[in-house]
Amino acid sequence: xxxxxxxxxxVAELGEKYKYGFxxxxxxERAPRGLNEDVVRLIxxxxxxxxxMLEWRLGAYRRWRxxxxxxxxxxxxxxIDYESAYYYAAPKLAAQPKSLEEIDPKLLETYEKxxxxxxxxxxxxxxAVDAVFDSVSVATTFKAKLAEAGVIFCPISEAIREHGDxxxxxxxxxxxxxDNFFATLNSAVFSDGSFVYxxxxxxxxxxxxxxxxxxxxxTGQFERTLIIADEGSYVSxxxxxxxxxxxxNQLHAAVVELIALEGAEIKYSTVQNWYPGDEQGRGGxxxxxxxxxDCRGARSKISWTQVETGSAITWKYPSCILRGDxxxxxFYSIAIANHFQQADTGTKMIHLGRNTRxxxxxxxxxxxxxxxxxxxxxxxxxxxxxxxxHTQCDSLLIGKECGAHTVPYIESRNPxxxxxxxxxxxxxxxxxxxxxxxxxxxxEEAVALIVNGFCREVLQQLPxxxxxxxxxxxxxxLEGSVG
Amino acid sequence: MTILxxxxxxxxxxxxxxxxxxxxxxAAGEVHAVMGPNGSGKSTLSYTLAGRQGYDITSGRILxxxxxxxxxxxxxxxxxxxxxxxQYPVEIPGVxxxxxxxxxxxxxxxxxxxxxxxxxxxxxLVRETAGQLKIPEEMLRRALNxxxxxxxxxRLEILQMALFKPTLAVxxxxxxxxxxxxxxxxxxxxxxxxxxxxxxxxxxxYQRLLNHIVPDRVHVLSDGRFVAEGGKELAHELEAKGxxxxxxxxx
Numbered sequence: 001x002x003x004x005x006x007x008x009x010x011v012a013e014l015g016e017k018y019k020y021g022f023x024x025x026x027x028x029e030r031a032p033r034g035l036n037e038d039v040v041r042l043i044x045x046x047x048x049x050x051x052x053m054l055e056w057r058l059g060a061y062r063r064w065r066x067x068x069x070x071x072x073x074x075x076x077x078x079x080i081d082y083e084s085a086y087y088y089a090a091p092k093l094a095a096q097p098k099s100l101e102e103i104d105p106k107l108l109e110t111y112e113k114x115x116x117x118x119x120x121x122x123x124x125x126x127x128a129v130d131a132v133f134d135s136v137s138v139a140t141t142f143k144a145k146l147a148e149a150g151v152i153f154c155p156i157s158e159a160i161r162e163h164g165d166x167x168x169x170x171x172x173x174x175x176x177x178x179d180n181f182f183a184t185l186n187s188a189v190f191s192d193g194s195f196v197y198x199x200x201x202x203x204x205x206x207x208x209x210x211x212x213x214x215x216x217x218x219t220g221q222f223e224r225t226l227i228i229a230d231e232g233s234y235v236s237x238x239x240x241x242x243x244x245x246x247x248x249n250q251l252h253a254a255v256v257e258l259i260a261l262e263g264a265e266i267k268y269s270t271v272q273n274w275y276p277g278d279e280q281g282r283g284g285x286x287x288x289x290x291x292x293x294d295c296r297g298a299r300s301k302i303s304w305t306q307v308e309t310g311s312a313i314t315w316k317y318p319s320c321i322l323r324g325d326x327x328x329x330x331f332y333s334i335a336i337a338n339h340f341q342q343a344d345t346g347t348k349m350i351h352l353g354r355n356t357r358x359x360x361x362x363x364x365x366x367x368x369x370x371x372x373x374x375x376x377x378x379x380x381x382x383x384x385x386x387x388x389x390h391t392q393c394d395s396l397l398i399g400k401e402c403g404a405h406t407v408p409y410i411e412s413r414n415p416x417x418x419x420x421x422x423x424x425x426x427x428x429x430x431x432x433x434x435x436x437x438x439x440x441x442x443x444e445e446a447v448a449l450i451v452n453g454f455c456r457e458v459l460q461q462l463p464x465x466x467x468x469x470x471x472x473x474x475x476x477x478l479e480g481s482v483g
Numbered sequence: 484m485t486i487l488x489x490x491x492x493x494x495x496x497x498x499x500x501x502x503x504x505x506x507x508x509x510a511a512g513e514v515h516a517v518m519g520p521n522g523s524g525k526s527t528l529s530y531t532l533a534g535r536q537g538y539d540i541t542s543g544r545i546l547x548x549x550x551x552x553x554x555x556x557x558x559x560x561x562x563x564x565x566x567x568x569x570q571y572p573v574e575i576p577g578v579x580x581x582x583x584x585x586x587x588x589x590x591x592x593x594x595x596x597x598x599x600x601x602x603x604x605x606x607x608l609v610r611e612t613a614g615q616l617k618i619p620e621e622m623l624r625r626a627l628n629x630x631x632x633x634x635x636x637x638r639l640e641i642l643q644m645a646l647f648k649p650t651l652a653v654x655x656x657x658x659x660x661x662x663x664x665x666x667x668x669x670x671x672x673x674x675x676x677x678x679x680x681x682x683x684x685x686x687x688x689y690q691r692l693l694n695h696i697v698p699d700r701v702h703v704l705s706d707g708r709f710v711a712e713g714g715k716e717l718a719h720e721l722e723a724k725g726x727x728x729x730x731x732x733x734x
Contacts, residue, residue, distance in 0.1 A: 450578065
């Protein structure tokens with residue numbers, strides 16, 4: 001079927017299928033290949049970390065040596081050789097930059113190409129950005145304005161040096177060092193990431209945002225994010241991710257920990273667009289991520305929203321521990337897998353406190369030869385009287401060679417709990433496509449329109465500035481999925 | 484000037500020949516009706532004109548404004564002014580009606596090289612037309628055709644026809660499933676769009692629609708062939724004799 005010439009030129013404008021696939025030519029400083037105690041020490045030294053942090057890392061490293069990679073997910077990939085990768089790569093800097101003016105202009109250019117202007121005057125109104133390039137955080141904007149409100153938003157390496165007590169109290173308190181293979185690896189070698197602390201009663205005056213970029217080849221990225229919302233505070237945080245096109249697979253193993261104290265609310269949104277590999281399934285990022293939030297205080301709320309369009313492999317289950325009474329956990333997810341992508345993603349809602357509520361809305365879209373699995377756990381503990389959960393799990397299939405799988409686990413140990421699970425599987429029907437094309441909408445645009453409609457409930461959860469971007473991304477990631 | 488010229492058209496659907504050599508010519512501004520019983524090939528004709536996949540032309544040709552229509556994809560036909568009002572408009576969950584109309588209007592404008600309309604302009608344009616068809620704002624905010632009544636769906640089809648301003652509109656059983664009030668509303672909408680530069684092909688099972696939309700010519704389709712042709716009075720004759728009677732006369 002022919003595609004309207006206009007659509008073609010529009011798509012061409014967006015660059016190639018993956019427009020973030022460029023490499024920035026910049027001098028890099030790396031740790032030697034492979035992983036051993038010396039590499040861990042080197043990373044810690046590079047960051048100027050205190051002794052306790054180094055010990056924490058070494059403990060994690062020793063533990064990791066004894067662990068095995070998990071194999072329960074519905075993803076298949078060649079064995080990862082942990083000894084041949086680099087665990088630290090940083091753009092070479094003469095000295096730590098004091099301001100944006102001192103940052104390598106090539107780095108700034110990269111972020112502009114990605115649509116993340118770091119210059120404050122060009123920033124979207126009200127969004128503060130921390131940018132992480134390979135292993136180091138290169139700039140955090142709007143620091144001063146946030147400081148006025150008492151909000152700390154800085155690279156985690158800086159927080160370890162300057163807010164050591166806070167980091168020490170909370171780091172590893174949601175995702176323990178021993179949690180799982182990838183989280184433990186991250187604990188040993190994490191190089192940078194973001195740190196947020198919102199003090200009591202403060203509503204963070206702007207959206208906070210981090211942009212992650214993998215640039216160096218054969219390098220893993222292990223960022224670590226820690227967000228603490230003190231009593232009665234509110235913060236909305238968004239992360240975006242891109243990487244260059246490469247034939248090799250690169251490992252990304254991040255850990256994100258959220259802590260909401262009494263009455264606090266954290267809204268965490270992700271637009272994940274790591275390089276997904278080419279149409280034959282070559283290359284792409286292996287994305288093994290541990291994200292967990294702890295509603296530690298009563299009446300606190302944590303809401304995860306994710307738009308997952310990238311990566312060759314996605315293994316990710318942003319979860320909520322509903323520890324405090326009357327706490328609320330939410331998980332809104334769009335996972336798109338096209339060509340040879342494999343996604344195994346979902347959430348865990350652990351109801352510990354009384355009157356805890358959780359809501360799960362998962363929209364999985366599979367196209368090409370992709371496999372997309374929703375895996376979710378709803379667990380109600382004996383003390384969690386009147387716990388409520390509602391799960392809505394919808395899958396959309398495009399074409400005949402892809403797969404959608406739903407694996408819900410429900411454990412209830414309290415008879416007063418109400419747990420509901422709804423699931424649907426549908427296809428984009430020929431008559432829907434024909435209806436659109438007969439009104440002048442070309443097929444690819446029609447698919448994007450229909451899929452965006454399918455995802456609407458989740459897209460509505462994103463902050464306005466990013467919802468439009470995410471809608472476009474949904475269309476682009478499904479290019480070539482029909483016809 | 485001839486807008487649509489069909490010559491000896493044979494169409495196969497899933498290995499079965501449905502249209503067995505039909506010819507039809509519509510001049511600018513004319514309204515033609517194709518009448519026929521169930522299974523005579525009426526919907527096949529409309530889908531073939533719109534370019535739906537799976538409707539294969541095995542011989543004959545379709546010229547639209549002198550151009551071979553069969554080489555064009557459905558969206559290209561739409562852009563060139565061909566519009567099909569479907570018998571069963573399709574539901575698209577999550578896509579608001581307004582958003583769909585904007586996407587369609589702008590897709591057509593882009594393809595013609597016109598500037599796209601912003602959300603406000605589309606809203607204004609749609610509101611004007613919707614009022615005439617008694618389509619409430621609230622309906623435009625709902626997902627496309629989801630939970631719409633039969634009458635609402637058909638009115639929305641006519642709203643699109645009014646917005647797209649086609650050169651040739653094919654109305655496929657626009658009367659089916661409508662009560663008399665809804666039928667009148669839809670017919671009024673269609674009549675308001677009659678113009679010297681707009682041709683229509685009204686496909687229907689029943690004569691009653693043609694009391695409201697009075698055609699210039701009537702063609703009777705039976706088992707993939709036209710068995711009778713005439714002026715508007717043919718529709719009344721058909722109503723009196725039934726398809727079987729007419730087919731007997733023709734034989």
